Amino acid sequence: MAGDTKSYDPVYLQELFHSYANETLSKHHTGHFYNLSLPSNSSGMQVSVIRIRSREFWATGVNFSSLRIPPRVIALPFVKRIALLNENLGNWSSHYYQVPNHSLVAPVVGFSAFDASNPSTLSNEELTLIVSGDPVSILFPDIGLKDKNVTLKCVKFGAGMSVEFSNMTTPNECVAKGPGHFSVVIPFQPQPPRPLPPSPKIKEERSWKSWVIGFVAGFGGLVLLILIGVATYKLVRRKMIRKMESESEKAEPLDTTWIGRSRMPSASMIRTQPALEHEYVP
Numbered sequence: 388m389a390g391d392t393k394s395y396d397p398v399y400l401q402e403l404f405h406s407y408a409n410e411t412l413s414k415h416h417t418g419h420f421y422n423l424s425l426p427s428n429s430s431g432m433q434v435s436v437i438r439i440r441s442r443e444f445w446a447t448g449v450n451f452s453s454l455r456i457p458p459r460v461i462a463l464p465f466v467k468r469i470a471l472l473n474e475n476l477g478n479w480s481s482h483y484y485q486v487p488n489h490s491l492v493a494p495v496v497g498f499s500a501f502d503a504s505n506p507s508t509l510s511n512e513e514l515t516l517i518v519s520g521d522p523v524s525i526l527f528p529d530i531g532l533k534d535k536n537v538t539l540k541c542v543k544f545g546a547g548m549s550v551e552f553s554n555m556t557t558p559n560e561c562v563a564k565g566p567g568h569f570s571v572v573i574p575f576q577p578q579p580p581r582p583l584p585p586s587p588k589i590k591e592e593r594s595w596k597s598w599v600i601g602f603v604a605g606f607g608g609l610v611l612l613i614l615i616g617v618a619t620y621k622l623v624r625r626k627m628i629r630k631m632e633s634e635s636e637k638a639e640p641l642d643t644t645w646i647g648r649s650r651m652p653s654a655s656m657i658r659t660q661p662a663l664e665h666e667y668v669p
């Protein structure tokens with residue numbers, strides 16, 4: 388089915404199932420369920436068929452794995468034998484059926500009835516089923532829903548892909564008054580929009596701001612280093628001066644004298660008398 392020019396056309400899919408059911412029933416007996424052997428590219432779909440006499444269908448109904456047709460259901464127009472097809476589209480459901488503003492949380496399940504009075508071939512015309520007693524039950528054991536607070540809705544797909552909603556009164560079960568295709572949906576929950584990438588203008592503005600901030604931070608760091616250097620120099624110079632003053636206090640004091648406006652140190656006496664190296668004086 389995948390890759391065909393009619394891919395994902397539910398009408399073509401029903402015609403295909405009808406063809407496989409016709410081929411299967413022509414080789415088997417009335418009153419037994421048979422699983423159709425579908426093409427490998429439709430893996431995940433399950434279709435079964437049964438041919439049953441009308442009076443037995445009226446008296447007992449039919450139970451498929453996911454479908455329960457109760458007694459007292461009439462097929463119109465009246466025929467001697469009825470062929471019932473039960474379909475489960477599995478993981479292909481969303482390819483063939485969609486509901487506006489809703490998401491499927493269960494596979495699409497359907498059933499249809501055809502005139503099977505001729506043992507060798509099925510009629511192409513679908514029969515109408517009139518339910519006079521309990522409704523038909525469609526079971527959905529595997530509902531893929533994580534949020535338990537979301538309200539589930541049963542949906543029936545009609546002609547022209549029309550949809551009809553109904554409440555799910557029993558967990559994992561929908562009810563119907565006739566043939567069709569059915570599933571379970573929840574309101575569509577869109578993903579939050581992704582943030583838009585920044586425009587070139589915003590990028591340029593951010594780059595300019597980053598450059599200014601970097602320049603100011605660098606200049607401030609340089610000024611801080613200069614101030615630290617100056618303060619360190621003054622501190623070292625002050626310590627050296629104090630050390631020199633301390634050393635000078637320990638030494639022998641010198642007299643001072645004024646020369647002009649300056650006060651200069653002077654020795655009070657000559658400690659060592661000059662001596663000539665030779666006594667000869669010219």
